[in-house]
Amino acid sequence: MAKVEVELLGAPVARVDGRAIEVDTRKALALLAYLGLHDRPQSRDHVAGVLWPDYDQDRARAALRRTLSTLKAALGEGCLSADRSLLALRPDAIDIDVATFRAAVSRARSTDDPAVQAAELGTAVELYRGDFLEGFSLRDSDVFEEWQFRVAEELRRELTDSLDRLVDLLARDNRLDDAIDIGRRRLGLDELNEPTHRSLMELSARKGDRARAVRQYRDCVTVLDRELGVAPLAETTALYEAIIGGQVEPDPRPVTVPAPLAETSELPLAGRDEELALMLRNYSSTADRPTVVTIEGEAGIGKTRLIDEFVRRTEPHALRARGYQGETGVEYGVIAQAIEALAVPEEIAALPERTRTDLAHLVPGFATTPIAPSRDRITAARLFEAIRDLLTPGSQERRLVVIDDAQWSDSASLDVLGYVLRRTEEPLCLVIAWRSEEVHDDLRLKRLLKGADRGTHLHIVLDRLDERSVAEIVERRFPHDSEGPTLARRLTEETEGLPFFINEYLSLGAMQGTTELPRTIRDLLHGRLELASDIARQILGTAAVIDRSFDFETLHRASGRTELETVDAIDELLGVGCIRSIAETSDLFEFSHDKLRVVVLEDMSPIRRRVLHRRIADTISEAGNRNGSLDAVAASAARHYREAGDLRQAATLYRRAGEHAVQVFAHSEAVAHLEAALACGSDDSAYLLELLGDVHILMGDYSAARTRYETAVAAIEAGPAQARLERKLGGLHVRRGELGLARSHLDQALTLEPSPETRSEALVELALVGLRERDLDQAREHATSVTRQSDLPASIRARAENIAGMVASAAQDPDDALTHLETSLALAREADDDGVAIAALNNLALLARDRGDRAAAIELTQSALELCRRIGDRHREAALENNLADLLHAAGERDQAMAHLKAAAVIFAEVGDEPEGPLAEVWKLVDW
Numbered sequence: 001m002a003k004v005e006v007e008l009l010g011a012p013v014a015r016v017d018g019r020a021i022e023v024d025t026r027k028a029l030a031l032l033a034y035l036g037l038h039d040r041p042q043s044r045d046h047v048a049g050v051l052w053p054d055y056d057q058d059r060a061r062a063a064l065r066r067t068l069s070t071l072k073a074a075l076g077e078g079c080l081s082a083d084r085s086l087l088a089l090r091p092d093a094i095d096i097d098v099a100t101f102r103a104a105v106s107r108a109r110s111t112d113d114p115a116v117q118a119a120e121l122g123t124a125v126e127l128y129r130g131d132f133l134e135g136f137s138l139r140d141s142d143v144f145e146e147w148q149f150r151v152a153e154e155l156r157r158e159l160t161d162s163l164d165r166l167v168d169l170l171a172r173d174n175r176l177d178d179a180i181d182i183g184r185r186r187l188g189l190d191e192l193n194e195p196t197h198r199s200l201m202e203l204s205a206r207k208g209d210r211a212r213a214v215r216q217y218r219d220c221v222t223v224l225d226r227e228l229g230v231a232p233l234a235e236t237t238a239l240y241e242a243i244i245g246g247q248v249e250p251d252p253r254p255v256t257v258p259a260p261l262a263e264t265s266e267l268p269l270a271g272r273d274e275e276l277a278l279m280l281r282n283y284s285s286t287a288d289r290p291t292v293v294t295i296e297g298e299a300g301i302g303k304t305r306l307i308d309e310f311v312r313r314t315e316p317h318a319l320r321a322r323g324y325q326g327e328t329g330v331e332y333g334v335i336a337q338a339i340e341a342l343a344v345p346e347e348i349a350a351l352p353e354r355t356r357t358d359l360a361h362l363v364p365g366f367a368t369t370p371i372a373p374s375r376d377r378i379t380a381a382r383l384f385e386a387i388r389d390l391l392t393p394g395s396q397e398r399r400l401v402v403i404d405d406a407q408w409s410d411s412a413s414l415d416v417l418g419y420v421l422r423r424t425e426e427p428l429c430l431v432i433a434w435r436s437e438e439v440h441d442d443l444r445l446k447r448l449l450k451g452a453d454r455g456t457h458l459h460i461v462l463d464r465l466d467e468r469s470v471a472e473i474v475e476r477r478f479p480h481d482s483e484g485p486t487l488a489r490r491l492t493e494e495t496e497g498l499p500f501f502i503n504e505y506l507s508l509g510a511m512q513g514t515t516e517l518p519r520t521i522r523d524l525l526h527g528r529l530e531l532a533s534d535i536a537r538q539i540l541g542t543a544a545v546i547d548r549s550f551d552f553e554t555l556h557r558a559s560g561r562t563e564l565e566t567v568d569a570i571d572e573l574l575g576v577g578c579i580r581s582i583a584e585t586s587d588l589f590e591f592s593h594d595k596l597r598v599v600v601l602e603d604m605s606p607i608r609r610r611v612l613h614r615r616i617a618d619t620i621s622e623a624g625n626r627n628g629s630l631d632a633v634a635a636s637a638a639r640h641y642r643e644a645g646d647l648r649q650a651a652t653l654y655r656r657a658g659e660h661a662v663q664v665f666a667h668s669e670a671v672a673h674l675e676a677a678l679a680c681g682s683d684d685s686a687y688l689l690e691l692l693g694d695v696h697i698l699m700g701d702y703s704a705a706r707t708r709y710e711t712a713v714a715a716i717e718a719g720p721a722q723a724r725l726e727r728k729l730g731g732l733h734v735r736r737g738e739l740g741l742a743r744s745h746l747d748q749a750l751t752l753e754p755s756p757e758t759r760s761e762a763l764v765e766l767a768l769v770g771l772r773e774r775d776l777d778q779a780r781e782h783a784t785s786v787t788r789q790s791d792l793p794a795s796i797r798a799r800a801e802n803i804a805g806m807v808a809s810a811a812q813d814p815d816d817a818l819t820h821l822e823t824s825l826a827l828a829r830e831a832d833d834d835g836v837a838i839a840a841l842n843n844l845a846l847l848a849r850d851r852g853d854r855a856a857a858i859e860l861t862q863s864a865l866e867l868c869r870r871i872g873d874r875h876r877e878a879a880l881e882n883n884l885a886d887l888l889h890a891a892g893e894r895d896q897a898m899a900h901l902k903a904a905a906v907i908f909a910e911v912g913d914e915p916e917g918p919l920a921e922v923w924k925l926v927d928w
Contacts, residue, residue: 004079004094008033009101009155010130010602014075021074027051027063028071030138032089036096037151041081041088053143098155101127105158108165118169121162125182128159130602137606139645160189167199176207184530188603191223198236205243208250213243269309270476271469272302275460279310279431282458287398288427289456292449295433297462300500300593303433304404306462310431311402318400319391320583322590323408324548329657329673330635331666334413336362338401339390341583351390358386361664362632379832380665380870384419392426399428406434411444412666418448419870436461464497477506500593525599531576532569535561537600539569540578543591544600545612547636552587553623558615613644621653631660635673642680651680655688662695667872670695686715690725693732700874700911702736702919723754727762735875737921739769760786760796767803768928771810780807787820798827798836805843806927809850817847834871838864839928842880846927849887858887878907879925 005015012029014021023029030051035042048060055063068087072080081088091099101124108120132152138144163186170179183200187193197220204213217232217240224230231237242248269276279293295303311318321337340363342348348356348366359366361378391399403409403417417430434445449457465473471488478484495501529537542559543550556566570589573579578596582588591597601609617640624630624637638653658673674692682688689712696705709732713725730746733739742765749762763782770779786792786800805820821844828836845860865880881904889897908923 004075006032006036006094006096007129008036008096008098008133009128010134012133012136016074016076023070023074025067025070026136026138027067028074029136030141030144031064031067031071032075033133034144034147035080035087035089036094037098038088041086044085044087047087050143050147051138051141053141097127098132101155102158105162108162114169114172118166118173121166121169124162125159125166125185128155131156134602135606135609156189160186163189164196167196167203171199171203171206176203179203180207184526188526192227194220194224194233194236197232198239201236201239201243202248205248206250210243213248214240217243269305270472271465272306272309272462275306275462276309278458278460279306280313282456283310283314283429286427286429286456290421290424290426290428291430291456291458292421293429293431293458293460294449295431295460295462296436298498299435300498301462301464302499303462305499306460307402307404307431307433311400315398315400315429318402320402320404321413322549322582323403323405323410324590328408328410329669330632331410331412331661331664331669332362332416334403334406334409335387335416336413336632337582338403339363339366339387340586342390347393354382355386355389358382359390378664380834381867383664384416384870387416388420388423391420392424392428399426400431401428402431402433404433406432406445409444410666411668412661412664414444414448415869415872421448465492465499465502466497467492470495470497470502473502473506525593525596528576528578528596529599532572532578535565536569536572539566540573541600541604541608542612542616543579543589544597544604545609545640546616548594548597549582549588549590552589554616554619555589557619557622558612560615610644613640614646617641617644617646617649631656634660635669638673638676638680642676647680651677651682654680655682655684658688658691662691665871667695667699671699686712686721689715690728693728697732697735698871698873700878700907702732702911705732718752720753720755720758723749723752723762724758726752727754727758727765730762731765734765734768734772735922736919737772737924739772742769756789757793757796760789760792760800764796764799764803767800767807771803771806774810776807776811779803780811783807794827794831795833795836798824798831798833798840801827802836802839802843805840805847809843809847814847814851818844821847834867835873835876838868838871838873838876838880841867842876842883843927845883845887854887854891858884858891861887874907875911875922875925876928878904878911879928881907883926 003017005018007013007015012033014029014032031047034047034050044061044064045057048055048057048064051067052060052063068080068082072082075094079090079093081090089096104120104124104127108117108124111117111120132155133148137148163182167179167183167186170176170182180200180203183196183203187196187200190196197216201213201216201220204210204216217236220232220236224232232240239248275295282291282293295306297303311320319338319341321334321341323334339359351359351366356366358378361383391401393399401417403413406414420428421430432445432448467488470492471485474484474488474491478487491502491505495505529540532540539555539559539561543555546554546558552566552570555570556563559566561569570579574581574589577592579589580592582590617637620633620637620640621630624633630637634653635657638650638657641647641650641653654673654677658670658677661667661670661673671692674688674695678685678688678692689708693705693708693712696702696708706729709725709729713722713729716722716725726745726749730742730744730749733742733745746762746766746769750759754762763786767779767782767786770776770782783800783804787797787804789797801820801824805817805824808814808817808820821840825837825840825844828834828840841860841864845857845864848854848860849857861880861884865877865884868877868880881900885897885900885904888894888900911919911922
């Protein structure tokens with residue numbers, strides 16, 4: 001039986017054999033928590049009423065059955081006990097942290113042995129990583145939320161009692177450092193608790209740290225005056241006077257005294273000499289051509305530190321960017337960061353006006369005048385070429401581009417970097433680093449690295465540091481210290497050689513003179529936070545809600561603090577190492593480690609987080625409207641509105657973000673945004689479903705596209721809109737090779753009062769169906785009926801001319817075919833319709849092949865393939881890879897042919913692999 005562990009203290013998570021599971025509904029987690037906190041089986045009707053109080057009994061029971069099925073599948077057999085009337089979790093098959101916490105507290109209360117009490121209470125408070133179901137809620141169930149609040153309050157009271165008792169036990173045992181740590185945690189739960197202030201004052205005085213004891217008293221005075229307008233109790237003041245009067249003497253027994261902070265908090269580059277030397281040699285030997293350096297390793301392994309040293313020694317003005325976990329859906333977010341890092345005004349000004357205008361779709365500051373993306377439409381070719389021109393300026397100077405945390409990069413940025421690598425001979429150096437545990441077999445990164453074949457690719461895998469390297473760090477930080485070897489050995493054991501943890505231990509003074517190292521990094525991070533003032537910590541809380549990275553303007557406006565207060569807080573937080581600048585010349589900052597942000601968030605109440613999410617969303621939206629960049633930031637604003645509970649506004653902005661992602665060919669991001677808009681309850685679901693279907697077709701996910709289109713059809717009345725969807729369903733079935741279904745949908749479209757454009761598009765699809773069925777007369781008739789209508793949009797006439805050219809070619813009339821296809825290509829370019837241009841180029845290539853002009857055929861196919869990659873039409877891309885492989889094989893280029901054939905097979909498998917089985921016709925695509 002699998003081992004199932006459930007954590008309900010803090011953000012809820014369930015693990016099966018150590019791997020976190022995901023369920024597709026919040027109700028499944030709520031059900032798990034509710035059953036886990038009850039010792040006795042619960043009736044089905046009662047549980048259904050708790051989770052779905054607004055449903056009638058039948059609907060609630062049906063919803064419960066679906067949720068039970070989801071939960072059973074996620075947990076595995078044997079964890080849930082369910083019959084027709086009762087539900088329960090099996091305690092012998094599942095470990096729940098709340099139960100473990102309460103058991104430890106109960107054991108501590110049942111013994112008179114102080115050592116056992118301290119051990120059990122220490123176990124309990126260690127388990128309490130956050131309040132019960134922190135950050136989780138069911139907004140449609142007041143009954144559940146009331147129960148959740150009541151349980152959270154009960155557990156919080158048990159925690160505070162445990163902390164109070166533990167402080168007393170540790171103080172009696174003269175474990176003063178540990179007692180102070182626990183006391184500070186207790187005070188963090190309730191800063192108005194005067195007994196805890198007194199305990200910390202006395203403990204500090206017993207340590208001999210009278211200054212800290214005095215500061216503790218003053219903190220108590222300040223918080224009581226600010227929050228309650230009262231003075232401390234007489235006994236608190238009396239203790240203060242006794243301390244400053246020398247009446248509370250230091251304990252004569254030895255205690256642990258933290259060492260002072262080191263002069264620098266930067267970790268020396270130890271144990272990485274070989275990797276750095278490899279990077280420098282590679283950089284020197286490839287000065288005249290493009291090169292890629294990839295660095296992988298686990299979180300905290302020192303990837304960024306190695307890159308910092310490499311950049312310092314090669315090109316200090318490198319264009320640097322970083323992926324962030326909450327921003328994988330922000331299309332071109334990483335490449336926009338890199339572009340923004342270009343801090344040379346003369347170089348920006350030297351760019352052609354058109355390049356600057358095109359780049360302004362990603363970074364508005366590049367435009368000489370504000371642009372309106374809805375009116376200034378940009379094609380994939382222009383956008384990609386503009387980015388290439390910026391990254392490869394053609395001068396003698398080498399451009400160094402660094403992408404850190406690439407596992408969180410958006411797909412669109414990786415696609416454009418791959419394009420630049422394939423299309424440049426300039427001496428570009430691209431350094432990419434990612435977390436190996438979060439990448440696995442990432443096809444996006446593999447496609448990007450294909451472009452490195454034309455240059456030099458150096459791959460580096462970083463391992464943890466050994467004791468010798470740790471000793472080198474200690475020696476460089478604390479030279480000539482006789483305890484250095486001992487400290488190095490202890491650091492290696494405690495941190496297992498992870499550089500981030502080593503640096504944190506040393507920076508916070510866990511070193512000379514101590515009797516034991518801190519047990520967890522969480523304690524260290526709390527210690528780092530305590531170095532900041534109240535205002536700085538409040539502003540840091542706002543930053544944590546924004547994201548791992550944040551900019552000054554958003555932080556200032558959302559925090560509610562004055563500009564000078566925010567500036568002072570930034571300076572203070574930089575000084576104590578809570579945050580760092582992303583670039584010296586910008587106002588962008590990030591947390592020094594994401595776990596520090598996690599700790600800050602855990603210390604905030606859900607209500608405060610919601611309020612801050614609302615402020616941040618408003619700030620981002622207002623700034624976007626003000627500078628014309630709302631499209632680029634709509635997804636970020638939408639996420640914050642959703643977390644604030646404003647689903648209507650979130651849906652509106654997710655829709656806008658999705659439309660923008662579609663416009664700039666970022667398909668994965670478009671799907672994520674549009675689905676988020678639907679999940680937030682958008683009022684225009686049919687439109688969003690149709691747009692999702694369009695994107696899924698380009699991605700080759702035909703099953704998903706069909707579901708989206710059919711759902712949209714069911715949601716609207718018969719008429720022109722339904723005709724348009726039936727036409728798209730017909731086109732989808734043509735792609736799948738299901739000609740009978742295609743004809744059925746297209747005929748249906750023609751009976752539903754279609755617009756002239758929809759009618760013409762349906763006839764073009766019917767022409768293609770006729771061609772596939774070898775009915776050339778019907779195909780020619782339908783195509784010609786459209787080509788004769790000069791008042792139709794150029795893109796529709798271009799498609800009709802393309803089909804007419806295919807019909808002529810099938811009828812062995814190459815001259816007529818050439819005329820139609822060249823007309824199609826010209827019309828497609830006039831209409832900026834990349835999809836039709838690809839089809840015309842491919843068919844012209846096939847015509848050139850049939851005429852024996854193999855060189856022209858290869859050139860035309862390569863042009864079509866490059867354009868197809870830009871717009872992301874996966875099925876067409878596979879067909880073009882296959883066609884190019886055939887042409888190269890015939891030309892004797894067997895190695896190149898095999899490479900393209902393999903690429904085609906991989907993509908065909910992705911497109912043709914559907915739930916109902918492989919689609920054989922998908923693999924047969926040659927022309928369209």
